Amino acid sequence: MQLMSAEEEIRRRIAEKGPITFGEFMEVALYWPGGGYYTSSGNADPLRGGGPEQPQGIQVSEERIGASGDYFTSPLAHPAFGALIAVQLYQMWRILDCPGVFTVLEPGAGDGLLCRDVLEYAGEVSRDFRDSLRYFCIDRRSGAGHERGLAGAHRIVADTLPLRGVVGCILSNELLDAFPVRQVVMQPEGLREVYVDQVGGLLIACTDYTFDVGPVSRLTDLDFVPAEGQTLEINVDLASWTFGVSRALERGFVLTVDYGRSARELYSVEERFRGTLTTFYRHVQTDSPLERIGRQDMTSQVDFTSVVRLGKRAGLDFLDITDQRSFLGNLGMGHMLERLRSAVTDRMEFADNRRGMQELVSPDGLGDFKVLAQGKNVGGASLWGFEPSDEARKLVAGLPTPVLTERHLNLRQGLNPGWQG
Ligand SMILES: C[S@@+](CC[C@H](N)C(=O)[O-])C[C@H]1O[C@@H](n2cnc3c(N)ncnc32)[C@H](O)[C@@H]1O
Known part of the structure; x- marks a missing residue:
């Protein structure tokens, strides 16, 4: 049986019970199984699918995120993102006394590209660490499945965390900004x-x-x-989500990467009088949520003050917060950039890789994202990503620089990340 489109479902609900909250509207527009933005293929959009406006010569992971989609995220920009997260996870594994099984849950894993990059680079960091990794990509949709075939990688289609007793890390990139508000x-x-x-x-x-x-x-x-x-x-689902995260985690860390600010900045009358809800369609910020229902992304900035406060109530200790630029820098992005020359000889390839890596730390783009670390039963652990550490630098100085693959995005197209300050 064919389900109604997201717009038809919204109209049906309003006809049946009267006006619906903006939150309910957004939930249907993004996640309605018959054609929500994230739960349908971008091919339903007549403007996509290889038409004349489609950037040529690039393979991307899917239609929503990437060159032919509406925005791109850090994992797509360059594998150095996943590689440096692998370095951070390695330190967490050591803080937990190198358990034989270190579980990573990645809710909102999308196509599984971050999982792939983390698992591949973890093997460079330490064989024992790599062998201990059990990585679950969790998403409301099945995604392209880049993690398929990798030892230790699993996928669960769910919108909550269906695991308990996790020893390891719950990691997310741009998950909370995709919750309905x-x-x-x-x-x-x-x-x-x-x-x-x-x-x-x-x-x-x-x-x-x-x-x-x-x-x-x-x-x-x-x-x-x-x-x-x-x-x-x-973000009304934030509270139940946070309690769910804490329930799943027995001992370890929560690492949340997203764009957002403290409540004071976010609710500033001077800077954000109209709020932060925005829409993206084909790399253009459109700011018109009632149009292109199910065909455009809708997102709002994360209130990190609430994430931290709710976390404390749920039993997650605040460890640290910084921006992505500093986080990746502290983990050794500089070394990776320095060593790029020895990783690629072709001039174009070098330029493309440098561009992707720089994008990750750009102060006006992905570099301004926030990285929050919380912990449960780990004491006051201090993490490499949050303060310069010789140990991290030495480790990364001896590791190879990962390079773009056909799964990543070539930013030569001049595309914009799904972000606005
Ligand atoms: C902005 S995308 C980010 C995808 C990926 N993390 C990346 O960085 O490219 C947000 C993802 O979160 C997923 N998502 C939203 N709410 C979720 C939930 N409650 N549980 C699991 N996944 C969810 C969406 O389906 C979507 O794939």
Whole structure:
């Protein structure tokens, strides 16, 4: 039986029960099984699939993320990202006394490219460490499966963490920014929630509704009073997600890479009066959530203050936070760049690799992403990615620089990451 499209499902729900919250709208637009943005193939979009606008000569992992998609992420930009994460995981493994099984759960693993890069480079870092790795790619969709065939790699299609007793690390890249958010607007009579309604066949956003107390209690937590007219997003699934992460982890680390800020910066009246919800379509930031339903990405920045606070409540200790530029730098990105010359001789290939690596640490792009480390039953462990360490530098100085493969993206196309400050 053919399911309705995401837009048809949204219209059906509104016709049946009246306006729906923006959060419900976003959940259907992104994840509706019959044609949500992440749960359908980009081929459903008539503008994709090898038409004249399609960049030629590049193989990418899938239609949503990459050259022919709407944005790209760090694993696609260069395998140095996964390689340096492997170095960080290696140190975590040592902190845990080199267990015979070190489990990595990667929720939101998408196509499994990060898994592939981590597992391949882990073998360069230490044979014993590589042998201990059991890596689970967990995603709401099945993805291209780049991890297939690698020893220790597994895939689970799920939207929660179905494992318990994990000793190791729960790692994510750009997961939390893909969670549906509810929107509220401060009006003279108080906070109003944004709903989606249909009038005369058109979908419109309306703010005639008071919100329920649940999502707003988080704002109260942050001692934060929005200014009149200000719009904010609330990542309502964050709390249950965080408790789920803590339940899955017995001993080890949570490493979260995403774009976002502290609550103070995120809810700043001066800088983000209209909130941070944005949409991406074919590498263009479009900022029109009610259009191209199921065919464009919708995302908002992560409130790291809430991630840390909820984590503490759930039993996850805050260890450190930094930006991706410093994180990769501390782990030895400089050495990898220096050694690139010996890894590739072709001039073009060298330039492409350097470009991808620089993109990962670009202060105006992926380098501005945040990396948060939390721990459970690990004491106050200090991690290589968060402060310069001779040990990490020495280790990486003796390791090879990984180079772009056909699974990665060639940034010569001048594409933009899914990010805006
Ligand atoms: C922005 S993409 C990032 C993909 C990949 N991590 C990368 O860096 O290229 C977000 C991914 O998170 C997945 N996702 C969203 N919510 C999830 C959940 N609750 N559990 C597992 N995966 C989820 C989506 O299906 C999507 O593949």
